[in-house]
Amino acid sequence: MNTDSPAPACYDCSHWGRILLRGADRLRFLHNQSSNNLNLLKPGQGCDTVILTSTARTLDLVTAWVRHDDILLLVSPQRREPLQKWLDKYIFFGDQVELQDVTQTTSCWRFLGPTCEQIFKNLGLDLSDLQQLGDHHQYYIADCPVEISFGSGLALPGLTLTLPIEYRLPVMAEIKLAQPELMELSETDWEHLRILQGRPAVDAELTEDYNPLEARLDSIISFDKGCYIGQETIARLNTYQGVKQQLWGLALTDYVEPGTPLQLEGTKVGVLTSCTSLDQPLDQQSNAFGLGYIKTKAGGVGLRVEAGSAIGQVVDVPFLGAEGA
Structure with missing residues (x-):
């Protein structure tokens, strides 16, 4: 596939794991469990970070989105259950942290290409709040709440869309109506690109x-x-x-x-x-x-x-x- 094509593409990464962290100590907890400086993040911001073993061996490269009431982690598909168990064992008595696997109740899509922002602008969305990698904001598409984050998961221009699973069909139908030529990437396509x-x-x-x-x-x-x-x-x-x-x-x-x-x-x-x-x-x-x-x-x-x-x-x-x- 041509990685230089200006035509937008999307990749359904709903099979990737999504773990929700709640509780007053959630940011401090994740900060202490991963490589990046999570304490610098405010609600509406996010970053990539690495979860490590005590000997600094790599467990996963994850994306963390800090929200007002929780933190959403996007993790590799095969690390979904092991990573939740790993994090859970470091929650000690008195820690105000709760973990919840929300993979089955949410959907996630990557949109790639220099023109993919225009899809959402054509739907009437103001993406001006999304300036840096990890920035995210809630919007509405087809009267359904969605969250859009700046970043494609690759070093390519793009956006990441997360939403409750029950809104997946109407939201994607509205997006494809706005961009009929939107190309859907297979797992093989994504592997090739990554x-x-x-x-x-x-x-x-x-x-x-x-x-x-x-x-x-x-x-x-x-x-x-x-x-x-x-x-x-x-x-x-x-x-x-x-x-x-x-x-x-x-x-x-x-x-x-x-x-x-x-x-x-x-x-x-x-x-x-x-x-x-x-x-x-x-x-x-x-x-x-x-x-x-x-x-x-x-x-x-x-x-x-x-x-x-x-x-x-x-x-x-x-x-x-x-x-x-």
Whole structure:
């Protein structure tokens, strides 16, 4: 698919997990359980943050929307139940925090493309309150309450729509009526885009084998916020430059199965974690694109490595090192 197309597209991510945090201590609690500085957020704002183990291994990359009466977390599909159990075990006696899985009672859509804002403006919505990633506000579409957030989940212009499940059909019908050519992305389409963009995914780039500094998620890690789960390890790695491998994009001559070792002159220097074929080659030699971890001492952008029978050139990707989405 053409990622440069001006035509808007939407991705139904309703199968992703949504966890609601309520209670007077909800913001402090989430601040202490994740990498970003949640205490800086006011109602109507949001951010990406990483949930870590005590040894700074990555559990999930989540989006947090701070609202007046609660916080809504958008989490990876396969982390929905494990993450709720993980967070629940850190709620101690006296903590005013309640967790609720609202995945089945809500719906969530990502809208991508430079013209997607115009869809909602054509429906009479004033999106001027949405200025920064994570900003969100309640609106009405087809007389139904919806929440729209600035950000697509990728380093692409876009918006995220969340709403009660009972309003899904009338709201989406109204949106498609306003934008008949709106393209719906399949799960395969999203996977293709997220690899090209460099967004690390659970069970691929985000596992307990890697920490968020290796995943190059520095922009959503606060190094001065104080204690949180995994903070000591992150601080030590950052202070003593202990990151021994990093995540990069790879322009590949052919499709390669994830898990394939990356080698430099016969020596293993990393591993391929994700790969997607390209409908349109990046250049005369690149027919696939992947993500992979490469040892820091081996090099970065411009490095050429062997991946099975394919050759890969290390390139940067938009999402890594950005502010999140």
